[in-house]
Ligand SMILES: [Zn+2]
């Protein structure tokens with residue numbers, strides 16, 4: 001019974017925009033099949049979108065009870081304190097209207113990750129990304145160009161995604177450098193997050209889970225097959241797990257990035273190889289157990305990505321967030337601005 005309103009909605013949109021229907025749903029792992037990802041390990045590819053595409057050798061070792069066809073929309077799920085399933089954003093937002101008008105919305109407050117469109121294309125970039133530990137600091141520099149292919153931006157009018165998202169921005173090289181505590185400590189109390197929450201091992205910045213209006217960004221904005229898109233200053237970024245980051249094929253997920261408080265960000269899977277849900281994690285989207293950290297086995301807090309809003313960090317656990325150029329990011333401080341180059345971080 002949900003089909004009818006959805007079809008009507010599609011019809012209305014298509015009539016308005018005179019574009020072809022979306023027969024060619026791009027698989028979310030389309031780009032990740034590119035050899036440029038350099039991965040012989042398909043685990044992370046597409047696993048965020050549907051358990052059905054968890055590939056070959058990993059299939060027996062990964063389990064998921066998460067329904068990727070009915071993911072609760074995070075529109076307006078903003079909090080002013082640490083709260084599970086919510087984003088504690090340093091920016092206040094109010095009167096967030098529900099996301100509407102997309103065929104991947106189920107109409108019951110959930111969306112279907114497996115039906116989300118992606119931006120076409122496979123553009124390769126020269127990523128320049130360095131991480132080093134210097135004293136008690138972990139030092140990062142990146143041009144923010146992805147180490148994997150991206151889609152074609154601006155979104156081409158011939159792309160079926162154009163009906164829903166006309167992102168006019170081009171991807172451009174950035175100059176981003178900052179340092180984080182190499183061995184961060186848990187703060188007495190958590191703190192809010194700014195627009196940027198982490199940096200992933202593809203050299204790309206991770207933004208929080210909302211757009212400029214406070215909507216669920218992964219549900220509403222159209223990213224490419226690697227889960228990225230550029231904002232106004234050309235900064236390419238993710239809002240949730242990129243299918244193009246390399247994970248392990250069994251057991252606990254690999255380190256896939258660093259939060260801007262210095263703690264690690266890991267993939268979807270816990271120690272038993274099962275896909276984690278928010279209920280498995282604390283309010284900030286992390287937990288503590290023994291992990292491999294700079295080659296050592298350490299009992300340490302870390303964040304995980306999930307396929308449930310807020311998808312990555314809900315707040316910071318660390319004592320200090322980024323001490324860098326990104327214009328605020330947490331530690332209880334309100335954000336001073338957007339990402340390098342300016343502009344609200346979550347737009348589009
Ligand atoms: Zn873990």
Ligand SMILES: [Zn+2]
Pocket residue numbers: 207217221229230231237238239345346347348
């Ligand atoms: Zn965005």
